[in-house]
Every structure is written in structure tokens, then in C-alpha cells.
Amino acid sequence: MMLALRGVEVRFGDVRAVTDTDLDLAAGELLALLGPSGCGKSTLLRAIAGLEPLVTGTISLDGDDITAAAPEARPFGLMFQDHVLFPHRDVGRNVEFGLRMNAVAPAARRERVGELLELVGLAGYERRAVTTLSGGEAQRVALARALAPAPRVLLLDEPLGSLDRHLRDRLIGELPGVLEATGTAAIHVTHDHDEAFALGDRVGVMHDGRLHQTDPPAEVWAAPRSLVVARILGHTNVIEGPTGIEVWRTDAAVIDPAGDVEATVDRVHFRGVDHDVRLCTADGGGLRFVLPAAPAVGSSVRLRIDPERVIRFD
Amino acid sequence: MNRLFGLGTRGVLVVVPAVFIAAFFLYPIATILWRGLGGGGGETFLDLAASSRQRDIAWFTIWQAIASTLLTLAVGIPAASAVARLSARRRRLVRALVTVPFVLPTVVVAGAFTEVFAVAGLDDGAFRLRHTVWAILIAHVFFNYAVVVRAVGSYWAALDQRMEEAARVLGANSWQTFREVTLPRLQPAVTSAAAIVFLFSFTSFGLVLILGGPRRATIETEIYRQAITRLNLEAAAALAALQLLAVLALVILSTRLERRRPIVGRGARSSCRTAAPTWRWGNLIIGLVLLGGPIGVLVERSFSTGGGYGLDHYEALGERARQLPAPATTALWNSVVFAVAATALAVLVGLLASLVVVHGRSGVARIFDLGFTLPLGTSAVTIGFGMLIALDEPPLDLRTNWWIIPIAHALVGVPFVVRTMVPVLRSIDPALHEAAAVLGASPARARREIDVPIGMRGLLLGAGFAFAVSLGEFGATSFLPRRPENLTAPIALFRLLTTPGDLLRGQAMALSVVLMVLVATAVLMIESGRRGDEGVL
Numbered sequence: 001m002m003l004a005l006r007g008v009e010v011r012f013g014d015v016r017a018v019t020d021t022d023l024d025l026a027a028g029e030l031l032a033l034l035g036p037s038g039c040g041k042s043t044l045l046r047a048i049a050g051l052e053p054l055v056t057g058t059i060s061l062d063g064d065d066i067t068a069a070a071p072e073a074r075p076f077g078l079m080f081q082d083h084v085l086f087p088h089r090d091v092g093r094n095v096e097f098g099l100r101m102n103a104v105a106p107a108a109r110r111e112r113v114g115e116l117l118e119l120v121g122l123a124g125y126e127r128r129a130v131t132t133l134s135g136g137e138a139q140r141v142a143l144a145r146a147l148a149p150a151p152r153v154l155l156l157d158e159p160l161g162s163l164d165r166h167l168r169d170r171l172i173g174e175l176p177g178v179l180e181a182t183g184t185a186a187i188h189v190t191h192d193h194d195e196a197f198a199l200g201d202r203v204g205v206m207h208d209g210r211l212h213q214t215d216p217p218a219e220v221w222a223a224p225r226s227l228v229v230a231r232i233l234g235h236t237n238v239i240e241g242p243t244g245i246e247v248w249r250t251d252a253a254v255i256d257p258a259g260d261v262e263a264t265v266d267r268v269h270f271r272g273v274d275h276d277v278r279l280c281t282a283d284g285g286g287l288r289f290v291l292p293a294a295p296a297v298g299s300s301v302r303l304r305i306d307p308e309r310v311i312r313f314d
Numbered sequence: 315m316n317r318l319f320g321l322g323t324r325g326v327l328v329v330v331p332a333v334f335i336a337a338f339f340l341y342p343i344a345t346i347l348w349r350g351l352g353g354g355g356g357e358t359f360l361d362l363a364a365s366s367r368q369r370d371i372a373w374f375t376i377w378q379a380i381a382s383t384l385l386t387l388a389v390g391i392p393a394a395s396a397v398a399r400l401s402a403r404r405r406r407l408v409r410a411l412v413t414v415p416f417v418l419p420t421v422v423v424a425g426a427f428t429e430v431f432a433v434a435g436l437d438d439g440a441f442r443l444r445h446t447v448w449a450i451l452i453a454h455v456f457f458n459y460a461v462v463v464r465a466v467g468s469y470w471a472a473l474d475q476r477m478e479e480a481a482r483v484l485g486a487n488s489w490q491t492f493r494e495v496t497l498p499r500l501q502p503a504v505t506s507a508a509a510i511v512f513l514f515s516f517t518s519f520g521l522v523l524i525l526g527g528p529r530r531a532t533i534e535t536e537i538y539r540q541a542i543t544r545l546n547l548e549a550a551a552a553l554a555a556l557q558l559l560a561v562l563a564l565v566i567l568s569t570r571l572e573r574r575r576p577i578v579g580r581g582a583r584s585s586c587r588t589a590a591p592t593w594r595w596g597n598l599i600i601g602l603v604l605l606g607g608p609i610g611v612l613v614e615r616s617f618s619t620g621g622g623y624g625l626d627h628y629e630a631l632g633e634r635a636r637q638l639p640a641p642a643t644t645a646l647w648n649s650v651v652f653a654v655a656a657t658a659l660a661v662l663v664g665l666l667a668s669l670v671v672v673h674g675r676s677g678v679a680r681i682f683d684l685g686f687t688l689p690l691g692t693s694a695v696t697i698g699f700g701m702l703i704a705l706d707e708p709p710l711d712l713r714t715n716w717w718i719i720p721i722a723h724a725l726v727g728v729p730f731v732v733r734t735m736v737p738v739l740r741s742i743d744p745a746l747h748e749a750a751a752v753l754g755a756s757p758a759r760a761r762r763e764i765d766v767p768i769g770m771r772g773l774l775l776g777a778g779f780a781f782a783v784s785l786g787e788f789g790a791t792s793f794l795p796r797r798p799e800n801l802t803a804p805i806a807l808f809r810l811l812t813t814p815g816d817l818l819r820g821q822a823m824a825l826s827v828v829l830m831v832l833v834a835t836a837v838l839m840i841e842s843g844r845r846g847d848e849g850v851l
Contacts, residue, residue, distance in 0.1 A: 049483050071482035078483040084476045088498040097494070098484035149485060 002027045002185065003048070003153055008057035010040075010047050017043040019209045021057070025153065025185055030176060031214070032200030033189045035232060040209040041189045045155045048187070049078050061152065072101065077146035077184075079159040083138040085130040091117070091141050092126030098149035116144040119178055136167040143175075147182055154179065154186040160195065172198050193234050197221065205229045222249075227313055235311070236288050245313045252309035253289040259304035263287055268294045279303075328678065331667040334659075335685050335728075337710060338721050342700025343558065343692070349548060349703065350555025361552065368536070372556070375516060375532040378447060382454035382515035383508050389455055389604070390462025391504070396597035397463055398470035405471060408598070409464055414834045415605050416460035417779075419786025420520030421804045422826040425811050426608035427453050427525055429615050429823060445527030453521045456604060458511040463601070465510075469503035470496075509568035517561065517693030519789040520804075524811055533557050534695045534789070541699055541793065551703065554696050565691050609830070616823035627824035635818055637809050639798035642825050645806035650832070652802060653784040656723035660780040663724065664731025665773060671732065672739040683736070690729035694789025697725055702793045713795050719802070722790040727780030734779065738772030739765070778840035782833045803829050 003025040010018040018040040025031055033041045046052045048059060050071035058067045066074055077098075085094050092113050099109045117123050120140040133141060139159060146154055160168045172195060179186050190196050196203045197217040204214040205224075213225045224230040227238065230247045237248035253261070263279035266286070275294040279287045279301070287303075295301050397408050415423065431444045443449045477499070481491040497504075519534040526532075531539065533553055541550035617623045631642040638645070670682045689697065701722055705712040712718040742765060750760035788804040796805070803825060810822035 046479075049479075051479050051482070070487070071479070072485045072487050074483075076483060078480065080476055080480065084474065084480045086477060086480075086495060086498075088501075097481065097486075101481075101485035101490060145480075145484070155483075 002062055004060050005048070006058050006060075008044070008047060008059065009055045010043050010052050011055050016209050017052075018047060021209075021211045023204065023211060023214070025187060028180075028183055028185050030179060030186045030188060030199060030201045032196035032203045032217075033187060033206055033211075034193055034196040034203055035191065035206035037191055039206045041191075041206045042157050044206070044211075045078075045157050045187060045189050048153075049076055049155055050074050051078075075149075075152045077149070077151035077154045079139075079142050079146045079154065079156045081158045081161045083142035083159075085133075085138055085141055085145070087130060089130070090126065091122070091128045091130060091133070094130060094141060095126075095145045095148050097145060102149055112148060113144075116148050117141075119147075119181060120144045121174075135163055136171070139163060139171065143178065147178070147184065150182070151184060154184045156186055156188040158189055158191070161190070168195075175199065193232070205232050207232060222311075224311060230311060230313075236286075239285075243312070247311040247313070248287070248289075248305055249309045249311065250288060250290045252306050253287075253291070253303040254306070255291065255293075255295060255301050256304035257302050259302040261287075261303040261305060262300065263303060264300050265295045265297050268297055270294065327666050327670055328674070331663045331670065331682070331686070334663045335667075335689075338701065338705075339689055339692075339697070339725055340685075341710070342697070342704035345704035346551050346554045346558065346696065346700050349551040350553070350558075361549075368553075371531050371533060371536050374447075374530070375534075378450055378454075378522075378532065379512050379515040379518075381447075382451050382458070382518075383512045385451055386455045386458045386462055386511045387504065387508060389600070390459050390507070391466060391500075392593075393459070393463050393597045393601045394466035394470055396594040397467035398473075399594055400471075402471075405467070409467070410838055412460040412463050412601065412605060413837055414830075415456055415609070416458070417782045417786070417833055417837050418457075419788060419804050419807075419829055419833065420457070420518070421524065421788050421807045421811065422612070422786070422830050423453055423457055423608070424521050424524035425807060425822055425826045426612040427456070428811065429819070430608050430611045433611055433615070445525070445529065447526070447530060449525040450518075450522055450530065453525055454511075454515045454518060456608060457518075457521070458514055459601065459605060461510050461514070462507045465507040466500060466503045470500060473499055505571050506568070509564070509571070513561065513564060513691060516564070517557070517695070519693065519695050519792075520808070524808070533560075534693060537695055537699055538792065541702065547703055550699060554699050557693060557696055561691050561693070612823055612826055612830070615820065616827045618820070627820035628828075630821045631824055631828070635810065635821065637813050637818065638801065638806050639796075640801050640806075642803070642806050642810075642821065644798075645801045645803045646825070646828060648799070648801055649785055649803040649829075652719050652723060653781050655717075655720035656727055656784040657777050657781045659720055659724035660727035660731050660784075661773060661777050664728045664735060664776055664780075667728070668732050668735035668739055671736050683732075686732040687729055689725050690733070694726055694787065695793065698722060698790030698793030701790070716800070718794055719791060719800060720784075722794060723784035723787050724780070726787055726790060727776075727783045730779035730783065731773070731776030734776040735769065735772045739769055742768055775840050778836050782836040782840075785829065785833050785836070 003023075005021060005023040008018060008021045008023075009016060021044060023031075023044075033044065035041045043052055047054060050066075050069060050073075054067060058065055060066060061075070086097065089097070092110075095113045095116055096109045099112060104112070113126060114123070117125055120143050122137060122140055122144070125137075125141070130138065130141065139162075142159070160171055163171065175188075176199065188196075188199050190199075200217055202214055203217050203220045205212050205220065207228050212229050213220060215223075220229070221233060224233055224235070224247075227245060227247070230238075235247045235249065237250070237252075239246045239248060253259075261281070263281045265277060266280045267278045269276040271290075274290050274292050277289050277291050277295065279289070281287060289303070397405055400408060427449060428444070431449065443452070473496070477495050478491050481495040482488075486494060516532075517534060518532070519538070522530065522532050523535045523538065526535070533556065537550045537553045537557070540546045540553065616627055617625070619626045631646075634641045664686070667682050667686045671679050671686070673679075674682065701712070701718065704710070705718065712721070746764050747757075747760050750764060751757070755763060786804055787802070788808065791802055791805055792808070794800070807822055807825050807829065810818045810825065
């Protein structure tokens with residue numbers, strides 16, 4: 001493994017923001033770190049960047065211990081939620097900043113800046129003031145700036161969080177291509193499970209300062225290792241059955257008069273291809289399924305649950 | 315204003331402050347310029363330029379101000395960085411503490427440093443500081459430290475620290491980060507702090523007069539020498555005119571610089587655990603020694619009776635020293651009465667002017683804004699001297715009028731009231747009035763429920779400043795007619811300090827301490843009532 005964290009702990013006073021965390025990242029891999037706000041995922045990212053000191057644990061890169069290295073001595077890039085471009089420098093001088101710090105010659109700097117701006121779709125933007133950029137453009141410049149010194153690992157702290165949905169979807173589409181083109185491994189922090197699934201080669205789920213599970217997206221979705229992880233992934237149908245706790249995935253139900261679950265349709269959200277349907281069971285419990293056709297609101301339906309799509313916890 | 319006030323009210327709003335500023339500020343200033351530029355047929359600029367002594371004085375005034383500014387920045391910026399990293403509560407405390415020296419009467423500061431040099435054995439010998447330019451520079455740093463720490467420190471604290479983190483991750487070490495990312499963003503605050511420090515050092519009077527000794531003269535002290543000692547009013551007027559034009563040029567230049575300030579990203583600051591505690595505390599300790607040292611010496615000397623400690627010097631304040639026309643306690647009482655009158659005047663005029671600036675028609679508002687800021691840039695000496703030469707014939711013959719001193723003090727205080735009131739009044743969202751109206755409040759009721767309580771805060775702040783300024787005012791007062799019933803505490807202190815020999819030193823120190831306590835109380839009260847974290851004032 002290229003980047004390896006072992007037993008990492010970060011504290012703010014008495015609060016353990018990150019505790020007992022192991023993490024591995026392979027070269028070129030894109031890892032999505034998913035968790036609710038305040039779970040410690042941003043702190044973990046900042047610790048990797050060297051911006052938060054570890055109380056215990058080690059961080060190593062290609063086997064070299066970099067736990068005590070200063071942020072500037074680590075070959076990582078960091079992208080913030082709201083770009084944090086230097087307001088007193090134009091686009092070109094923002095992108096070249098890391099190159100200047102690494103004493104790259106001016107001619108090589110210019111070339112590299114042009115190359116990166118082209119890569120992020122902003123060719124010719126060198127002399128633009130960063131204050132005139134739109135949100136999406138600013139975020140692309142931030143990406144170019146972070147990538148310019150050719151970091152081994154790009155750390156992305158919810159970089160798409162401040163963008164509108166349309167732009168976000170577009171950048172989610174583009175980001176893996178850019179990373180692949182530059183051969184950069186990345187850790188992408190997000191609280192949005194759709195974003196995590198869309199981007200990550202693997203998804204790490206964090207809660208309360210701990211990394212609960214790290215697996216490929218399909219596996220995490222299909223087989224969350226705990227109820228906490230299931231909830232973070234957006235599973236809301238938690239049923240206490242006779243054999244333990246069951247989680248019915250939102251794709252587990254079909255309407256079937258012979259089904260053994262009876263419920264009243266409470267609300268239907270049309271989503272284009274399918275419908276997000278909320279139902280109420282006789283004992284007052286709420287259920288939520290994605291169904292191809294919309295039953296009438298207020299009607300009573302019977303549902304058949306596909307046991308293959310039920311996650312069981314003891 | 316059209317919406318907020320009726321026609322009659324509007325007239326009073328505009329007329330009262332306009333008459334005040336025209337009669338007691340603009341008219342004297344115009345008189346100085348008229349006589350200084352040769353209108354009275356006496357000495358003019360050109361005669362000044364021909365004199366090598368005057369050229370030396372002008373040059374010394376400029377370079378000591380530049381040196382004071384650079385030194386203050388060199389000491390103040392590291393301290394500002396330490397202050398910026400304190401928690402908001404501690405930052406407020408430090409801000410309040412550093413402000414005490416800033417508002418101390420210049421005469422008290424001069425007295426404190428005179429005593430520090432005496433105690434440290436720097437009065438004479440190889441390391442003599444007394445009556446050298448270094449004494450002036452050090453005192454200017456002491457005095458203006460607060461300007462840099464407050465302006466730059468607060469600005470720094472509000473800067474988005476993730477910029478620095480971004481730079482670090484991009485490979486910049488801490489010095490590179492400071493130079494390339496922090497300093498350029500601090501530039502607006504540094505520039506405006508530097509402009510203020512330069513202006514204060516350029517127009518510094520009491521400090522130079524006492525600490526510089528007889529041989530070191532700036533334009534200010536030379537105006538005093540010519541007008542009061544040599545009674546050469548024309549030469550003084552020429553110097554004052556020169557001073558006025560220089561300050562005007564400076565103000566125009568600094569507004570130009572400020573207009574060019576880049577847009578600076580300010581926003582959420584992240585948790586800042588980046589500064590080494592040794593740096594932070596080291597800087598705060600340096601500040602404590604620099605600011606606390608002279609004050610400590612002052613207090614110590616005031617209680618020292620040669621053999622031990624006691625209240626002898628304080629008791630002596632009640633007896634009339636030969637050098638004073640009245641006992642020091644009388645001077646203190648006069649000062650308090652003058653300060654109350656000056657504050658009342660400054661608050662009345664300043665409040666009306668602020669309402670015009672905020673609610674008036676744009677042209678009138680702009681003229682008022684400028685007109686009530688000008689006295690801030692004008693040196694106290696120029697104000698006092700202008701009143702001396704302008705208000706000496708009917709209908710404005712105030713030479714024997716008791717009010718001349720409160721009026722002069724109010725002139726110095728009014729800009730403080732306006733500058734604190736205007737932002738507060740501007741911060742009142744017009745939507746609040748609309749909300750109140752929709753909820754059933756009449757316009758008058760809405761004003762009473764919204765503007766009065768919010769504005770009161772700014773008014774108290776400004777009043778506190780005006781009071782403190784008046785208590786310590788020396789420059790303008792020193793030009794005004796002297797009669798026993800007009801003796802103020804700073805004037806008495808000046809006489810005690812400049813009397814040769816040690817006989818009256820103890821009494822001077824005791825008087826300084828009393829004056830300092832009065833001013834510090836006013837200032838700390840202001841600071842505890844303040845909510846925001848911004849600005850120099």
C-alpha cells in the first residue's frame with residue numbers, strides 16, 4: 001500500500017475527533033470517505049495533510065514514516081469545500097503557487113499551468129482575477145492548483161459541497177477522468193452517499209471518529225457491516241424481527257396482493273424513472289421504497305419483500 | 315431623512331452642527347491659511363523655506379514620523395499575529411488593555427518615560443535616551459502600539475486561515491506562507507494602521523515637547539515656540555498652514571491607497587492550532603513589558619517617598635506649588651468639569667451630525683462626513699492655535715470665555731462621536747422599520763423602539779472617547795488663554811514636569827497616576843460595552 005494509516009487518533013481537548021483508525025490507499029485509487037457531519041472525516045483528512053497533529057498512530061507513505069513531517073514536506077494536495085483561492089493572485093498565479101514553492105523554473109511553471117488549466121477546461125484563464133470566477137470555475141482552478149505540483153495523493157474535503165446540483169453532477173463525471181489523466185490517488189470526503197458511490201473505487205464509512213467499514217461501493221451498499229453503517233448509507237427501513245434486526249433495502253419491495261406486508265401509502269415523490277414511496281404500517285411504523293409505478297396516496301397495498309435484498313443483523 | 319424627520323427637525327439637525335464646525339473649526343483654519351499664506355502681510359511659506367532651521371525642523375518632523383511608523387509596525391505586527399490567534403474573549407481583553415496607553419494623555423506618557431529613563435540610568439552617559447530622538451521614537455511606539463495591534467490583529471483574526479493551510483499543503487514553509495499569502499491579504503489593515511501611526515507621529519506634540527528637550531523640534535513644537543514663547547504669530551501661522559497642507563496631502567494619499575485595496579477573501583476561519591505557543595506568549599509578554607513597564611514605573615514613583623512608600627505626593631496635590639496658579643487638585647476638578655461639558659457638546663453636535671451623515675441628502679451627507687472627520691486629522695495644536703488667532707474679536711471673542719476650553723476639547727472629541735455613531739446607525743437595516751410598521755408601530759414609535767436603543771450603544775462609546783480625550787487634552791489647551799480657573803490637569807502636569815529639579819517630580823507622578831486612572835476607567839468602560847471586534851477606534 002502506498003499510503004497507510006495505523007491507529008491514528010486526533011483530539012481536540014478531551015474530544016476524540018478521530019480515534020483508532022487504520023486506512024490504506026493504493027496508487028491511483030480513489031477512496032470516498034462517507035459520514036455525517038461531525039464524524040471526523042474532515043479532521044482525518046487534515047491529519048493526513050499534516051494540518052492536525054496526531055495524538056497516537058502513524059502515517060506512512062511508501063513505507064516511510066511521515067507522521068511528524070510538516071504539511072509542506074508531504075507530497076499531498078488538498079482541496080477545500082469553498083476553493084480557498086488566494087484572492088490577491090490571479091488564476092495563473094494561484095495555480096503556479098505550489099510550483100513556485102517547489103522552485104520550479106518560470107518557463108516550466110508557465111507550461112504546467114497552461115497544461116492544467118486545459119485539463120480542467122479553463123484554457124486561457126491565466127490572467128483572470130479569481131474574484132470574477134463563478135463557483136464552478138473557482139472549484140476547477142482549485143483543482144488545477146492542487147494538482148499542479150503533481151501530488152501523490154489528492155485530498156478532497158467536500159469540494160463539490162458548495163456547488164449547485166447540475167454543476168456537481170458534471171464535476172463528479174469529470175473528476176475521475178482528471179485524476180486518471182494525472183495518475184493521482186485521491187481521498188474524497190463527502191456526506192452524500194450518492195456522491196461517494198459515484199466516485200469511490202472504495203467507500204469508507206465513518207461515524208463518531210471511527211472508520212467502520214471500507215469496501216467497494218456495491219459491497220458497502222449490499223452488505224453494511226453494522227446498523228450504524230446502514231443508516232449512514234441511507235437505509236431507513238429498520239425492522240425489529242423475531243430473529244434480530246432486519247434492514248429492508250429501498251429496492252426490496254414489489255407490490256403483490258399475495259405479499260405479507262400490509263401498508264397505507266402516505267406520500268409519493270415522482271422521480272422520473274421511478275417513484276419514492278413512503279408508507280405507513282398498521283403498527284405506525286414508516287417504510288420507504290423505490291417503486292416503478294405509483295400507488296394512489298391513501299390506498300392500502302400489500303408488499304412482497306425480496307429476502308435477497310434484506311440485510312440482517314443479530 | 316425625509317421619511318424619518320419633519321422639516322423643522324431637519325433644519326435643527328443641519329444648522330446646529332454646521333454652525334459649530336464652521337465657527338470653531340473652519341473659520342480658525344481659514345484664518346491660519348489666510349495669515350500663513352501671507353494674507354496678513356507677515357512671514358509666509360517662502361520665508362520659512364529660506365530658513366535652514368525651519369527646513370531642518372520640517373525634515374526632522376517627517377523622518378521621525380517615518381521611523382516611528384516603521385518601528386511601531388515592526389513591534390506591532392508580530393503582536394497582532396499573536397492577538398489574532400487568541401480566543402475571542404481573550405482578544406477583547408488584550409484589545410482593551412493595549413488601548414489604555416493609546417488614550418493616555420501625552421503628557422502622562424511623557425512623564426512616565428522621563429521617569430523610566432531616570433530609573434534606568436539613561437538620563438546621561440553613553441546610553442543617554444533623555445532628550446534624544448530615541449526617546450521620542452520609543453514613546454511613539456508605546457503610544458501607537460495599540461493602533462497596529464487593534465487594526466491588524468482584528469483584521470487578521472477575521473482572515474480565513476485555510477488560505478494559510480492551502481499554502482502549507484502546496485509546499486510553502488511558514489515564512490513563505492506569511493510573505494506570500496498572509497501579508498498581501500493583511501495589506502489593507504497594515505496600510506491604514508501605518509497611515510494613522512504616521513499621522514499621529516507627524517502631529518505629535520506633548521511627547522516631543524517634553525521628551526525631545528529643547529533641541530529637538532518638530533513643526534508642532536515650533537508652532538508652540540513661535541506662538542507662545544516668541545509671540546511671533548505670523549511665523550506660527552505659516553508653520554501651521556504648512557502642517558495643514560501636509561496633513562491634507564497625507565489624508566488624500568492614504569484614501570487613494572485604501573481605494574486601491576484588493577478584494578480580500580474573508581470568511582469562516584478554521585480551527586487554528588498552527589501558531590507555536592512560545593511565539594504567541596513571547597509576543598504578548600514583550601507587549602506587556604513595553605506597555606506595562608512605563609506605567610508600572612509611573613505608579614511606583616508616585617508612591618515612593620525617598621525612604622519608603624507613602625501617600626506624600628498625593629497629599630501634596632492639594633497644596634499649591636509655586637509653579638502653578640492653583641493646586642493640582644483644583645486643576646483635576648477643572649479637568650473633570652471641562653470634560654463633562656466637552657462631552658455633552660461633542661455628543662450633541664456629533665449625534666446631530668451623524669444623523670445628517672446617515673439620513674441626509676447625499677450631497678449634504680458627504681460634506682458633513684468630510685467636515686466632521688477633518689478635525690481628527692488636524693493636529694490639536696493647529697486647532698488650539700487657530701482658535702487663539704481667530705476667536706479674538708467680536709462677535710466671536712471668546713478669549714475670556716470659560717467655554718473656549720470645552721469647545722476646543724469638543725472639537726477634538728466630535729470626530730470620535732461621529733465615527734462611532736455613523737457605522738452603528740448605518741447598521742440599522744431599513745427593513746427593521748418596515749417590519750415595525752407592519753407590526754403596527756408609528757414612525758416615531760419605530761424610531762424609539764429601534765434607532766434609540768441601537769444608537770445608544772454607539773453614542774455611549776463616542777461619549778466615552780470624547781470624555782477621555784478631553785481629560786487628557788494638552789495640545790489645543792496649551793494655546794488657549796491661561797487663567798487660574800482655566801488650569802487643566804494636563805497643563806499643570808506639563809508645568810510640573812518641565813520644572814528643573816526633582817522637587818516636583820513626585821507630585822507630577824501622583825498627578826499622572828490620578829489622570830491615568832480617570833482615563834483608563836473611561837476607556838475600559840467603553841471597551842466592556844463594545845460588541846464588535848473591528849476598527850482602530
